[in-house]
Amino acid sequence: MNLRIPGPTPCPPEVLQAQARQMVNHRGVEFANLIGRVTQRLQQVFQTKGDVFALTSSGTGAMEAIVVNTLSPGDRVLALSCGAFGERFADISKAYGADVQRLDFPWGSPVDPEQVQLALRKDTSIMAIQVVHNETSTGVTNPLRDIAAVAREYEKLLLVDAVSSLGSLYLPVDAWGCDAVATASQKGFMAPPGLGLVAMEPRAWEANAHARMPRYYLDLGKAKGFLAKKQTPWTPAVSTYFALDVALEMMLKEGLASIVERHASVAQQAREGVKALGLSLLAENESYASNTVTAVRCPEGIDCDKLLRAMLDRGVELAEGQAKLAGKIFRIGHLGYVSENDITGVLEALEETLVALGFKVKAGAPARRD
Numbered sequence: 001m002n003l004r005i006p007g008p009t010p011c012p013p014e015v016l017q018a019q020a021r022q023m024v025n026h027r028g029v030e031f032a033n034l035i036g037r038v039t040q041r042l043q044q045v046f047q048t049k050g051d052v053f054a055l056t057s058s059g060t061g062a063m064e065a066i067v068v069n070t071l072s073p074g075d076r077v078l079a080l081s082c083g084a085f086g087e088r089f090a091d092i093s094k095a096y097g098a099d100v101q102r103l104d105f106p107w108g109s110p111v112d113p114e115q116v117q118l119a120l121r122k123d124t125s126i127m128a129i130q131v132v133h134n135e136t137s138t139g140v141t142n143p144l145r146d147i148a149a150v151a152r153e154y155e156k157l158l159l160v161d162a163v164s165s166l167g168s169l170y171l172p173v174d175a176w177g178c179d180a181v182a183t184a185s186q187k188g189f190m191a192p193p194g195l196g197l198v199a200m201e202p203r204a205w206e207a208n209a210h211a212r213m214p215r216y217y218l219d220l221g222k223a224k225g226f227l228a229k230k231q232t233p234w235t236p237a238v239s240t241y242f243a244l245d246v247a248l249e250m251m252l253k254e255g256l257a258s259i260v261e262r263h264a265s266v267a268q269q270a271r272e273g274v275k276a277l278g279l280s281l282l283a284e285n286e287s288y289a290s291n292t293v294t295a296v297r298c299p300e301g302i303d304c305d306k307l308l309r310a311m312l313d314r315g316v317e318l319a320e321g322q323a324k325l326a327g328k329i330f331r332i333g334h335l336g337y338v339s340e341n342d343i344t345g346v347l348e349a350l351e352e353t354l355v356a357l358g359f360k361v362k363a364g365a366p367a368r369r370d
């Protein structure tokens with residue numbers, strides 16, 4: 001199966017093999033060496049000198065961790081949202097009692113940093129901003145660098161959901177001034193699900209000193225104490241650590257710049273390919289179309305579920321639309337372990353499927369790039 005959903009993503013064979021290893025004592029020497037290596041490799045991929053933790057959770061757990069470790073109930077938070085994951089991030093803060101001020105943008109458009117600036121000028125009681133770098137539900141990448149610059153200018157804490165961007169898109173955490181960043185093992189990192197990855201920068205630790213949201217399992221203060229002993233507070237997902245270790249080694253061997261370039265190239269291939277078939281993207285302007293997931297409008301008269309089922313019959317698994325985009329779009333995941341051939345396979349199957357469903361495919365659609 002050509003699994004082209006935006007996570008979990010396929011894993012390289014070496015990563016799968018690593019996962020099949022026998023267990024080790026998570027309080028022993030072998031795990032200590034492993035967590036030491038994984039942490040140091042994660043710091044390289046995050047491009048940070050700050051603390052990075054691999055928590056046993058999914059990406060949502062990592063998002064929750066950066067919220068509850070930096071905020072207090074009643075804190076005013078500006079939650080930027082242009083899709084389902086922006087909403088989820090806002091919901092997490094709300095669930096823990098933050099005073100959430102939502103700034104919404106149309107689904108398919110990015111967050112506008114100027115509007116963020118205006119909102120901060122209008123409401124000086126805001127103390128933190130939360131944003132999704134790459135909105136997986138709409139295939140839009142937000143201008144995180146500019147949003148971070150606004151956060152720095154107004155001295156607000158910046159919490160970032162980088163679940164479908166880190167390790168695939170350019171995101172130098174320290175250079176851009178992000179304070180706390182959450183991602184997960186099963187996306188750009190080419191590893192199985194199981195580890196929520198979190199970066200905590202010095203300003204996030206300053207906030208942590210007086211953050212009063214309740215926390216126990218996700219207490220990063222505890223995680224920091226244990227990491228100093230090369231352990232985790234609770235039993236970690238040992239097999240996912242084995243897998244992530246090998247995946248990180250592969251990523252660093254390929255090099256961050258090449259990874260970013262590969263994602264840009266396959267994304268462009270996907271966008272060009274679907275447009276050549278006569279389909280249109282949800283992101284109206286390609287300058288902010290995501291390089292990890294492409295959201296495609298389901299053409300008039302074509303049943304989106306039927307299209308996805310017919311793609312499955314051809315060995316390609318795509319993702320459906322989420323929340324209010326259900327039945328309106330489908331999404332092609334192209335992050336992590338992905339190459340030009342995988343996208344060619346998607347485009348060929350898509351052309352056949354559309355023809356079979358009676359859609360008039362544009363003549364001479366270039367599914368292949370030769």
Ligand SMILES: Cc1ncc(COP(=O)(O)O)c(C=O)c1O
Nearest residue numbers: 058059060085136161163164184
């Ligand atoms: C941008 C974004 N944030 C958060 C999540 C949630 O991650 P998880 O399903 O690992 O909890 C996802 C998963 O698709 C995502 O794409």
